[in-house]
Amino acid sequence: MPNLPDHLLRRFTPETRIAFFTGAGISAESGIPTFRDKDGYWSKYDPMRLASVQGFEADPELVWNWYLYRREKIMSVKPNPGHASITKFQKLFPDSCVITQNVDGLHKQAGNQNIYELHGNIFITRCLECRQEMDVPMIFDPAKEGIPRCDCGGLARPGVVWFGESLPVQTLSDAMTQVQQVDVLFTIGSSTAVYPAAQIPFDARNNGAVVIEINPDQTPFTSHADLAMHAPSGVVLPQLFEELYAALA
Numbered sequence: 001m002p003n004l005p006d007h008l009l010r011r012f013t014p015e016t017r018i019a020f021f022t023g024a025g026i027s028a029e030s031g032i033p034t035f036r037d038k039d040g041y042w043s044k045y046d047p048m049r050l051a052s053v054q055g056f057e058a059d060p061e062l063v064w065n066w067y068l069y070r071r072e073k074i075m076s077v078k079p080n081p082g083h084a085s086i087t088k089f090q091k092l093f094p095d096s097c098v099i100t101q102n103v104d105g106l107h108k109q110a111g112n113q114n115i116y117e118l119h120g121n122i123f124i125t126r127c128l129e130c131r132q133e134m135d136v137p138m139i140f141d142p143a144k145e146g147i148p149r150c151d152c153g154g155l156a157r158p159g160v161v162w163f164g165e166s167l168p169v170q171t172l173s174d175a176m177t178q179v180q181q182v183d184v185l186f187t188i189g190s191s192t193a194v195y196p197a198a199q200i201p202f203d204a205r206n207n208g209a210v211v212i213e214i215n216p217d218q219t220p221f222t223s224h225a226d227l228a229m230h231a232p233s234g235v236v237l238p239q240l241f242e243e244l245y246a247a248l249a
């Protein structure tokens with residue numbers, strides 16, 4: 001699909017600063033369900049029961065079983081050509097970063113650099129009370145072994161950002177600083193539905209960056225994009241890389 005229009009192609013030089021802003025859609029082709037697609041997690045489960053402090057306090061075993069299921073699912077898949085392309089892009093455009101809403105760690109696994117995980121990481125375990133990271137088994141059976149407790153007495157919880165919680169302050173601040181400076185931002189596989197992360201493509205646009213959206217569906221950002229590519233990222237990103245590689249050769 002690519003074939004970037006000339007006026008956009010001309011914006012790319014080896015010095016171009018690029019941010020790859022990603023959501024669950026970039027991991028869809030790895031076999032990880034998204035949240036808001038018709039067969040996504042939130043079409044089957046209540047986010048407030050599974051992804052909020054209140055839901056965890058009401059039934060910590062239920063929440064842990066869901067996150068342990070997701071950990072095992074993610075451990076069984078691998079990055080897809082979309083993730084892999086970003087590693088190639090970052091060799092061609094060294095001044096670049098990844099700002100992701102995803103907690104699956106697939107960007108790191110694919111060799112992407114300068115990654116900002118706005119919503120945490122599903123493989124990190126923290127204390128619900130003191131927030132300290134805990135060194136506990138990645139997989140355990142809450143029914144048989146109970147839920148690990150921190151030295152402070154707090155329950156272990158997944159190290160992800162839940163609804164109603166604030167994002168990691170330094171990570172968000174660093175990511176926003178990048179967004180002020182980039183020349184191009186790709187918004188990839190995000191429904192642009194959950195703030196403050198969803199503000200990122202709008203901020204990039206307002207700061208004069210070229211913003212290209214890669215998403216099979218329309219989003220609230222689509223009409224603001226310089227270019228919207230309505231196709232899967234695992235197909236578009238490899239083609240886009242080849243096109244830019246040839247243009248810069």
Ligand code: APR
Nearest residue numbers: 023024025028034035036101189190191194215217232233
């Ligand atoms: N390539 C690109 N985009 C895709 C693909 C694909 N192969 N498949 C689906 N998409 C798009 C969908 O069209 C949708 O717009 O990915 C987007 C996924 O949207 P969501 O499921 O809402 O995921 P995301 O935007 O990451 O959600 C943001 O919400 O529930 C919270 O914390 C959770 O980080 C998550 C946040």
